[in-house]
Amino acid sequence: MGKQKKSQQEEAELLSTLDDFTSKENWDKFFSIRGTDDSFEWYAEWPQLRDLLLAQINSIESEVQILVPGCGNSRLSEQLYDAGFRCVTNIDFSKVVIGDMLKRNVRVRPVMRWRVMDMTSMQFADKSFDIVLDKGGLDALMEPELGPTLGTQYVSEVKRVLKDGGKFICLTLGESHVLGMFFPKFRYGWKINIHLLPQKSSKSSKSSLRTFLVVAEKASPTTLQTILASFDHDTLGSGDQARGFIEALETENKIRTNWSSGNDILYSLEDLKIGVKGDLSELRPGLRVQLTLGGPGQSCFCYKTVLLDAQQNSDKFLYHCGVFLVPKTRAHEWLFSSEEGQWMVVESSKSARLIMVFLDGSHTDTSSEDIQKDLSPLVKQLAPAKVDDAAQIPFMAASDGIKERKVVHQVTSELTGQIIVDDVVYEKVDGQLGQLSLSNDLVFRRLTFERSEGLIQSEALLTSEGSQNKTGDNGNKKSNSSSKSKKKGSQKRNDSQLSVVDASNDLTVDHGYLASSYHSGIISGFTLISSYLERMASSGRPVRAVVIGLGAGLLPMFLRRSIPFLQVEAAELDPVVVDIARDYFSFTEDERLKVHVTDGIKFVEDVSTKSPSSNGSCSELEAQGERIDRVDILIVDVDSPDSSSGMTCPAADFVEESFLKTVKDSLSDEGLFVINLVSRSQSIKEMVLSRMKGVFSKLFSLQLEEDVNEVIFALKSEGHTSPEPYNQLQKLLNVKHPEMNTIIIDSAKKIKDLNG
Numbered sequence: 001m002g003k004q005k006k007s008q009q010e011e012a013e014l015l016s017t018l019d020d021f022t023s024k025e026n027w028d029k030f031f032s033i034r035g036t037d038d039s040f041e042w043y044a045e046w047p048q049l050r051d052l053l054l055a056q057i058n059s060i061e062s063e064v065q066i067l068v069p070g071c072g073n074s075r076l077s078e079q080l081y082d083a084g085f086r087c088v089t090n091i092d093f094s095k096v097v098i099g100d101m102l103k104r105n106v107r108v109r110p111v112m113r114w115r116v117m118d119m120t121s122m123q124f125a126d127k128s129f130d131i132v133l134d135k136g137g138l139d140a141l142m143e144p145e146l147g148p149t150l151g152t153q154y155v156s157e158v159k160r161v162l163k164d165g166g167k168f169i170c171l172t173l174g175e176s177h178v179l180g181m182f183f184p185k186f187r188y189g190w191k192i193n194i195h196l197l198p199q200k201s202s203k204s205s206k207s208s209l210r211t212f213l214v215v216a217e218k219a220s221p222t223t224l225q226t227i228l229a230s231f232d233h234d235t236l237g238s239g240d241q242a243r244g245f246i247e248a249l250e251t252e253n254k255i256r257t258n259w260s261s262g263n264d265i266l267y268s269l270e271d272l273k274i275g276v277k278g279d280l281s282e283l284r285p286g287l288r289v290q291l292t293l294g295g296p297g298q299s300c301f302c303y304k305t306v307l308l309d310a311q312q313n314s315d316k317f318l319y320h321c322g323v324f325l326v327p328k329t330r331a332h333e334w335l336f337s338s339e340e341g342q343w344m345v346v347e348s349s350k351s352a353r354l355i356m357v358f359l360d361g362s363h364t365d366t367s368s369e370d371i372q373k374d375l376s377p378l379v380k381q382l383a384p385a386k387v388d389d390a391a392q393i394p395f396m397a398a399s400d401g402i403k404e405r406k407v408v409h410q411v412t413s414e415l416t417g418q419i420i421v422d423d424v425v426y427e428k429v430d431g432q433l434g435q436l437s438l439s440n441d442l443v444f445r446r447l448t449f450e451r452s453e454g455l456i457q458s459e460a461l462l463t464s465e466g467s468q469n470k471t472g473d474n475g476n477k478k479s480n481s482s483s484k485s486k487k488k489g490s491q492k493r494n495d496s497q498l499s500v501v502d503a504s505n506d507l508t509v510d511h512g513y514l515a516s517s518y519h520s521g522i523i524s525g526f527t528l529i530s531s532y533l534e535r536m537a538s539s540g541r542p543v544r545a546v547v548i549g550l551g552a553g554l555l556p557m558f559l560r561r562s563i564p565f566l567q568v569e570a571a572e573l574d575p576v577v578v579d580i581a582r583d584y585f586s587f588t589e590d591e592r593l594k595v596h597v598t599d600g601i602k603f604v605e606d607v608s609t610k611s612p613s614s615n616g617s618c619s620e621l622e623a624q625g626e627r628i629d630r631v632d633i634l635i636v637d638v639d640s641p642d643s644s645s646g647m648t649c650p651a652a653d654f655v656e657e658s659f660l661k662t663v664k665d666s667l668s669d670e671g672l673f674v675i676n677l678v679s680r681s682q683s684i685k686e687m688v689l690s691r692m693k694g695v696f697s698k699l700f701s702l703q704l705e706e707d708v709n710e711v712i713f714a715l716k717s718e719g720h721t722s723p724e725p726y727n728q729l730q731k732l733l734n735v736k737h738p739e740m741n742t743i744i745i746d747s748a749k750k751i752k753d754l755n756g
Helices: 002-019 024-034 046-058 076-082 095-105 137-141 149-161 176-185 240-260 269-273 339-349 368-380 499-506 517-538 554-562 575-584 600-608 618-623 657-666 682-693 725-732 738-748
Strands: 066-069 088-092 113-116 129-135 162-172 190-196 212-218 288-294 302-309 319-326 351-358 395-397 402-413 417-426 443-449 456-464 507-509 543-548 566-572 593-597 631-636 667-678 698-703 709-715
Touching: 046 076, 046 129, 046 162, 046 212, 066 076, 066 149, 076 088, 076 129, 088 095, 095 113, 129 137, 129 149, 137 149, 137 162, 137 176, 149 162, 149 176, 162 176, 176 240, 269 288, 288 368, 302 339, 319 339, 319 368, 339 351, 368 395, 402 575, 417 575, 443 575, 456 554, 517 543, 517 554, 517 631, 517 667, 517 698, 517 709, 517 725, 517 738, 543 554, 543 600, 554 566, 554 593, 566 575, 566 600, 575 593, 600 631, 600 657, 631 657, 657 667, 657 682, 667 682, 682 698, 682 709, 725 738
Parallel strands: 066 088, 066 129, 088 113, 129 162, 319 351, 319 395, 543 566, 543 631, 566 593, 631 667
Antiparallel strands: 162 212, 190 212, 288 302, 302 351, 402 417, 417 443, 443 456, 456 507, 667 709, 698 709
């Protein structure tokens, strides 16, 4: 009875040591209780491993140097030794188990080596081993509650100590959080094969987790291959483990296939250090590389980065290497998001190599000093050989352009995510805009969706309440004073310094002015159907305009106010957005402006189903007195909830061929289709244009200067082009501010014909 009680007590103590797999003290206690003779095997026994494992090791021709990290008291090293592999080195951070294993093997396996060592910080020279054999060690370091830091450090050490042509053989359960770290770390310069170990023959084997043997072979730095699996995915079954593994594998292979074709490659610092893009210690004029800097185990933050070597050698460089920080609020601007703009920044920086770092929401509450401290050791590794000290690398930054800022409202929507309404005063405003006020401190109200990487969705000019610019209710609910500013540049300002935006409660949205250049760009495209619009206006017949994506409601409100013969409708999926437009941007409905809370694609589909029969065209039926509920102007201005699509605007579904055909069916014979396209990928832009050309008769484009937006216009039919389209549109517009006429017509003159 006493022995049984003691056994139960030891079992309880043993279980308590498994609370934290990364604790040296816990493992010392575990091995002290368990003893030397009672071996603890992770995942698989020798009979399951032998054939697969020996096939991998025997493929190396020289005398094989094998490292077993986190060896514990497993018999795997002994079994390898007995199979003829004498050069086996075992390490573990538990002094207890290393001492016990040394005693157990010192006589029968005298050549085998045992060392007390932390696997995340190994004391071995680079390229010391042909094989690194891990049996559950990586999984133990990657416990979800611990995060990826220790696992990342360990993998970096494995890559360092492996010889060229060497193999990292990892036995793992293949959980998604482990593979999500592992696959990117072995992307460039590695060949990966995955095998499935046979299950133990037992009645419970069908419900047990499967063990994978993952082999990463060190290849040439430029190698980028898809990951191969030696088994059919169906053999995994349909459980959580199978789904997680298959999803991780397919996602990674999709990235590798895409990068192999040269599309949107985002390197890591480790990729560049092994020479994927050549020797970075030398300047290479015209080199441009996109990469990710930092991450768990390397720095506090992760940074999206572009490395650029000046296009021409010059003696006028002030710096061999410089860092340029781009705040989140300006990352979407043409100057920073386009290659052409980035080269202009390089030239103005006077740096032979410029490392452009894009800050995002994760850096919001961090001071510039802390950002610089975090980045310095990372950028030092990207500096050319002439730079000996990180202190020689200057940090430059683009101003966020905001003089004052106040968060007016902040809410999280189930459909859209976090939404912010803020009032700002810019450091500089457009010259024409400055004419609208005697004060340089113009106040703007902005609508931002956090999911769109800081891209401003809508922006309105605020004017003095009671002035001639007043347009109704001020659109201000009580400010949420507890909301924190999300702009780094504004966090050091106290309330007394925000005198201008604090007075914004007494201001109202000016619906006679479009502060967003792409809004005026959209309207400039009406010149393409100006003859049709004039005919409709002259006959007293309404023109139906539909805007998919309400935003703050600024474009629909301007259209209603400035083009009297328009019947405007807006379709918005998120009721929270509609409420914000009403409460904070003075959006109102009447007989000429309606909003539908519905899916935009479904709305257009419903319109297209009301198409006339094949017995006649729209114009023929209208001539017979039949009313046709077709759309004359259809505008798509919606953001994308999926950043992986490569488009910030619109969502991918809105450029699918099926939807484009539905749009064409919904348009009147001389109708106009407009898309606000926001993408930094030239290949995606070309794809969108190609699809649209396959559906519409004519295509036109307006690339907005200093902006990432491109407005695409499509005509259903050839139409009748006016000999004086600009004058014709100007006569149709009834704008409040003469400056708006000039802005719209100037944009119209920049529209390019894509039908050549």
